[in-house]
Amino acid sequence: MPSLHIHQDIRQSNTLPGWFYKSQDIFEEVKEKIFAATWLYAADANVLSEPINAFPTTLLPGVLNEPLVFTKDAESKTYCLSNVCTHRGKIIVENPGKNRMLTCGYHGRCFRLDGSFKSMPEFTAVENFPSPVDDLTKIPFEEWMGMLFVSLNPKAPFEEMTRPIRERLAWLPLDTLTFVPESSKDYYVNANWALYCDNYLEGFHIPFVHPALNQAIDFKQYNYEIFPYCNLQIGIAKEGEPCFEIPSGAQDYGKKVYGYYFWLFPNLMFNFYPWGLSLNVVEPLSHEKTLIRFRTYYFKDTSFDRESNQLDITELEDEAVVESVQKGLQSRFYKHGRFSPSQEQGVHHFHRLVAEFM
DSSP: OOOOOOOSSTTTOBOOOHHHHHOHHHHHHHHHHTGGGSOEEEEEGGGGOSSSEEEEEEESTTTTOEEEEEEEOTTOOEEEEEOBOTTTOOBSOOSOEEOSSEEOTTTOOEEOTTSOEEEOTTOTTOTTOSOGGGSOOBOOEEEETTEEEEOSSOSSOHHHHHHHHHHHTTTSOGGGOEEOGGGOEEEEESSOHHHHHHHHTOSTTHHHHOHHHHHHBOGGGOEEEEOSSEEEEEEEBOTTSOOOOOOTTSTTTTOOEEEEEEEETTTEEEEEETTEEEEEEEEESSSSOEEEEEEEEEOTTOOOOHHHHHHHHHHHHHHHHHHHHHHHTTOTTOOOOBOOTTTOHHHHHHHHHHHHHO
């Protein structure tokens, strides 16, 4: 890979080079160096609503393609395990449901719900068996806000990466968030996943691209904050627009906050509104195609605010811009750009993290 360096001083820095967004070879490196080393949304915790249960899933289909299974034992303890049999590699759990043990349908090897080896037919003559390599690998996972997050090889603890979000919004009833499937939607974007993140990480484009959103927020008060593995954009509501009722003692008390837009490296966007959370999960499909999963969660006893109805319009406006940039980056004349120190701090932060992980 060519040299990838983003200057720590935004006033002197160039953006990521154009080749980063259009190279299949670079994308192959991104899979392991970024997505396998960070925390990814895997499922909602209610997929294991009862004990003695198993829920199979694939982490980042088409990219990481890692078969996993979440289990909950009789004591309601949850595990995340490799869903690949340690005998010959078959997928063990094909469908979600009640499972007192995990049994491979190929040759009958059995595992307990914590992943430990239990039994195997016709193996009595095998020496030094079983050993720890016959257990299913336990995968690091965390449960937060009723969701399950997984990392195959975490570079930093989940708690450390999400601490700024937890601390800033400690006054919100995050434990009451409930998924609303009828208000959730998937979008397919013909662009590199990182271009979608670039666009999200700055409000610079709002007056030019989002007329309705620009009418709702006070762009002059739009602000950015940078943390080690995440960053925050705060939109302040104009007079008459919906905003949070922030309690005294909270950091933002007295502000008319329209929305908290937290981004967690590399691909999670937590958009908090007075009615709840719009979680945007950015899942690369290839170096030039991306799936955006808009997942909507309500706070308890709140209704779906009119802002939610604007999310689809805003998303389509963003997609049009990002796809246009993807086309533009194919030019042999584009090399890289420069950052606005006042408006593109989040993009610079993202590019710094990309360079660090790569």
